[in-house]
Amino acid sequence: MTGTLDATDLARLGRSGFLPMSNEEGLALFDDALRQDEPLLAAARLDLSALREKARGSALPAVLKGLVRTTARRAATTDARTAATDGAGVSPAQRLAALPEAERRHALLDLVRTNVAVVLGHGTPGAIGSERSFKELGFDSLTAVELRNRLTTAAGLRLPPTLIFDYPTVGALAAHLLAELAPAEQPAPTGNLLAELDRFESAVLAADPHGPGHDQIAARLEEMLRRWQSAATPQHGEPAEDGDRVADRLQSASAEEVLDFIQNELGVN
Numbered sequence: 139m140t141g142t143l144d145a146t147d148l149a150r151l152g153r154s155g156f157l158p159m160s161n162e163e164g165l166a167l168f169d170d171a172l173r174q175d176e177p178l179l180a181a182a183r184l185d186l187s188a189l190r191e192k193a194r195g196s197a198l199p200a201v202l203k204g205l206v207r208t209t210a211r212r213a214a215t216t217d218a219r220t221a222a223t224d225g226a227g228v229s230p231a232q233r234l235a236a237l238p239e240a241e242r243r244h245a246l247l248d249l250v251r252t253n254v255a256v257v258l259g260h261g262t263p264g265a266i267g268s269e270r271s272f273k274e275l276g277f278d279s280l281t282a283v284e285l286r287n288r289l290t291t292a293a294g295l296r297l298p299p300t301l302i303f304d305y306p307t308v309g310a311l312a313a314h315l316l317a318e319l320a321p322a323e324q325p326a327p328t329g330n331l332l333a334e335l336d337r338f339e340s341a342v343l344a345a346d347p348h349g350p351g352h353d354q355i356a357a358r359l360e361e362m363l364r365r366w367q368s369a370a371t372p373q374h375g376e377p378a379e380d381g382d383r384v385a386d387r388l389q390s391a392s393a394e395e396v397l398d399f400i401q402n403e404l405g406v407n
Contacts, residue, residue, distance in 0.1 A: 146259030150284060153256075155192060155202070157183040230294045231319045242320055246312040253288045254308065257281050268309035272302040293319060 148158055159167070159182075167181035189206045192198040198206070234242050247268055255263035258276060266275070272282070286301045289311075295318050298304065305311040342355070 149259055150257070150281070152185060153188060153284070155185050155189040155198075157185050159183050230292070234316075234319050243312060243316050246315045246319075247308065249292060250289070250308050250312045250315070253285055253292065257285050257288065266308060268312070269307055271306045272308075273306065275308075277302060289315070295319070 151158070163183070164181060171179040171181055184205065186206055189198060189202060193203065193206055234245065237245055248263070251263040251266045254260070254266055254272075254275065258281065260266065272285075277285070282302045283299065286297050286299060289295075289301070290297045293315055295315070302311065305314045342359075345355075
């Protein structure tokens with residue numbers, strides 16, 4: 139059954155905790171199993187140190203967990219993100235955040251390439267192109283699961299079994315890890331309001347100042363400024379509604395509500 143396995147396949151089996159056997163060893167174990175009064179036996183040579191390593195990375199299959207002992211977890215709620223912290227208690231996300239933004243994607247590309255190289259037995263991770271698909275690289279269902287397990291341990295993320303099918307290239311997978319570990323910051327509500335004001339300012343300044351309605355528009359602008367400044371001043375002991383709250387209202391407003399705001403504040407139809 140295993141006569142066609144190459145060095146890469148044998149290395150993968152070794153990382154899984156299984157060691158190769160000669161024909162003589164396999165037959166002897168099979169004969170021994172037949173003499174046992176047990177309903178189900180598996181003839182296998184196990185590498186206990188490899189199994190312990192997988193157990194420490196929370197990657198040991200449940201059926202094998204009774205074969206090795208590892209240090210008990212201090213808390214039952216330890217998850218993949220906690221398990222991936224280094225000796226100083228720094229998580230992968232924190233290590234990534236410490237890098238300049240321009241270097242983060244490159245660091246995750248290296249992470250994916252390194253693990254791909256280990257799984258496939260490649261000696262040069264840097265030679266694995268970021269746009270090459272996992273199918274093209276030679277991944278199958280077994281190697282897909284192993285890569286997913288290795289990246290779960292390395293990145294401290296809960297990754298789906300369909301990982302390389304959802305993100306079919308090295309670059310796409312690295313980009314996904316980047317989005318999970320260092321999500322882009324959402325613009326502050328005040329920043330959104332300022333962007334809207336920039337567009338409004340451009341529209342106002344582009345209009346003919348000598349055209350009809352100039353005085354009416356100027357009066358509306360002055361009235362809006364007066365109301366904005368008045369809203370910033372607490373009245374009757376009540377705190378004023380700050381810019382962020384106003385911006386929040388605009389951010390969540392529908393198109394009709396925005397048009398009503400413009401019409402009510404500026405008298406523009």
